[in-house]
Amino acid sequence: MAADLRIECRDAASAYPEVARLEPVVYTPEKMAHVAWHEVEWAHAERWVLGWLDERLVSCAGIHRRKIALDGTPRAIAGIGGVMTHPDHQCRGYSTQVLDEANAAIAADIAPAFSLIFVEPHNVDFYAHRGWGVFEGETIVEERGRRRPFPYMGVMLRDGTEVAPERGTIDMLGKPW
Numbered sequence: 001m002a003a004d005l006r007i008e009c010r011d012a013a014s015a016y017p018e019v020a021r022l023e024p025v026v027y028t029p030e031k032m033a034h035v036a037w038h039e040v041e042w043a044h045a046e047r048w049v050l051g052w053l054d055e056r057l058v059s060c061a062g063i064h065r066r067k068i069a070l071d072g073t074p075r076a077i078a079g080i081g082g083v084m085t086h087p088d089h090q091c092r093g094y095s096t097q098v099l100d101e102a103n104a105a106i107a108a109d110i111a112p113a114f115s116l117i118f119v120e121p122h123n124v125d126f127y128a129h130r131g132w133g134v135f136e137g138e139t140i141v142e143e144r145g146r147r148r149p150f151p152y153m154g155v156m157l158r159d160g161t162e163v164a165p166e167r168g169t170i171d172m173l174g175k176p177w
């Protein structure tokens with residue numbers, strides 16, 4: 001059985017140095033050399049859910065909030081980004097626990113219309129099994145000061161105070177996460 005994960009929620013300033021140590025272990029330079037999105041400028045999370053084994057960070061997820069436009073109408077949404085588990089500790093349910101905590105924190109503290117995550121094709125099933133649905137519409141992001149469709153990843157949504165849309169245009173009015 002997997003060891004117990006200690007989960008905590010931290011503000012970005014105190015969490016990010018820890019996350020920055022885990023990131024290159026998950027997204028190794030070899031892996032990054034082959035991804036099309038390696039130069040994307042990502043938005044910074046406002047908070048992080050961290051999963052610890054003793055003093056070792058093994059899993060995390062960042063929480064975002066944003067006013068976006070859905071078909072031109074403003075919506076206050078939340079988001080999750082930076083989901084990762086140390087390769088030596090994957091498939092033990094750690095990311096599931098971290099995501100459960102992130103979803104609970106979002107519902108309690110943000111109560112968004114819906115939540116949004118950017119997902120690579122190979123991870124769609126992972127999120128589909130955890131309550132996220134594929135958004136079939138178009139997503140516009142800000143990239144180096146210009147607004148343009150985001151070509152690198154799909155978007156999945158999770159219901160909040162509203163049923164998440166399946167189609168339409170989401171303008172992120174900012175960077176992706």
Ligand SMILES: CC(C)(COP(=O)(O)OP(=O)(O)OC[C@H]1O[C@@H](n2cnc3c(N)ncnc32)[C@H](O)[C@@H]1OP(=O)(O)O)[C@@H](O)C(=O)NCCC(=O)NCCS
Nearest residue numbers: 083084085090091092093094095096118119122123125126
């Ligand atoms: C995707 C990732 C976060 C999952 O973390 P994890 O801690 O291993 O996840 P869990 O142990 O909670 O869940 C694993 C389960 O999901 C399944 N799973 C893992 N990756 C999957 C994928 N890409 N597609 C479908 N299922 C997947 C596993 O088979 C396992 O199934 P089980 O519950 O039946 O055993 C981890 O593989 C990772 O860090 N990947 C690299 C970074 C990344 O792609 N992050 C996602 C950014 S959106």
